[in-house]
Amino acid sequence: MEKLNKSDIIKEQVISIQGLYKSFGENSVLNGIDLTIHKGENVVILGRSGSGKSVLIKIIAGLLKPDKGIVNVLGMDIGSIDEKQLLKLRLKIGFSFQNSALYDSMSVRENLEFPLIRNSRHLTKKEIDHAVEEVLEDVHLHQTINQMPSELSGGQRKRIGIARTLILRPEIMLYDEPTAGLDPITCITINELINEVQERYHTSSIIITHDLTCAKATGDRVAMLLDGRFVAQGNFDEIFNTEEETVKQFYDYNFIN
Template identity: 70%
Template sequence: MEKKEKHIDRTKLVISIRDLHKSFGTNHVLRGIDLDVYQGENVVVLGRSGTGKSVLIKIIAGLLKPDKGSVNVLGNEVTAISYSGLEQLRLRIGFSFQSSALYDSMTVRENLEFPLLRNSKHLSRKQVTEAVEKALEAVGLSQTINQWPAELSGGQRKRIGIARTLIMQPAIMLYDEPTAGLDPITSMEINELINEVQQLFNTSSIIITHDLTCAKETGDRMAVLLDGQFVQEGSFEDVFASGDERLKSFYDYNFIT
């Protein structure tokens, strides 16, 4: 897949993380993380399972509190923000969960309407319906509007999950393992969708994955997380040309076996 030209504004930081630490009991998951994400940039955080990748984006979204460090998102310090301030900030952050996290008790339409009806009460019924249809069209699943989440395939659920976040027109997208558990073709479609979302809405994204194809297709920059710290940063080619033995087996497993 050919990557389209992107405009990354290197003067505008949307996420800035400094010296981030997080432990669960005696398990020190993040040990002094530093990360910058610029306007229009897709940053891929690579790493094995259990290295704290999901913890990192949950801290960015304010779902977890760090033990130490600063997390600045769109000019707001997440560690010091009030609950109402955090709610306002979350309206500008889209979070695509690993499990899609669609509400089982609601149809696709209701899933998409939920954030809109609760946070944009001034909208008319017609405007809400139009926004839902537009978001579904963006992910190519208009025909599923009246279906239940249980009736959808894994790939469709991921797409609907992304559509639910797009409906609020976020400035930042956080993807947690977007291709996990999907077949190669569906994974490729999701990768294309991530790039389309970036092009259409000019979002900045953090993509958490251990799928190197996804990383290569979607990322402008890679950051490799090992033992709670970033050990490599740069373009896909730079990271894997570094000769770091810890990354070699990771690369070999994804592309050779």
């Protein structure tokens, strides 16, 4: 597959969010979010736990409904599309869950085959096998093909989770805390994999994290979410050198810990 260079990022919008609000009962989580993601761009959303990062990407994937605001993904307004259109859109969105969310009762092969068989019923066994082997090669885990999720390490589970989304060839990747709970060396391999996915599959990505190393390694742009609002946006160095007190507090906390 042809590789994409960082300079190739096209200024075509794939995600456009305007005035997004979301609350759960009395708890207001998102308070007027505006965000744009361009084609081929990796955007990191930094923020403390409970700041609404995961809620934001769950709204983009259509798992949660927004209370107010416009969420436009690949030209479709998430708030107003019907179920059929949402299913079509979801085929173009890959979602890597924080805990990988691999199907416990299925082997790695079955985990990878599952979305492909159900969405492309015309494919032959040979084509499915080829697709499974290809994505496993891409995440460098070919040897685990017949293993069960319980036999995999945390890092391997993350990579298989990413492979399961890649098998449907998504245009957008949403990563929820891709390096959470992993050792520093495994974090580096996951960061490298995120960049490889962007180059190889030409995806636009949102990476939710509070890991600064991950943000620096993977983000073309970084947005800082605090109390349901973006308080700063820019490249990593711009955010890092900001004088904004709340952002500096977040960095200080990261370095101390």
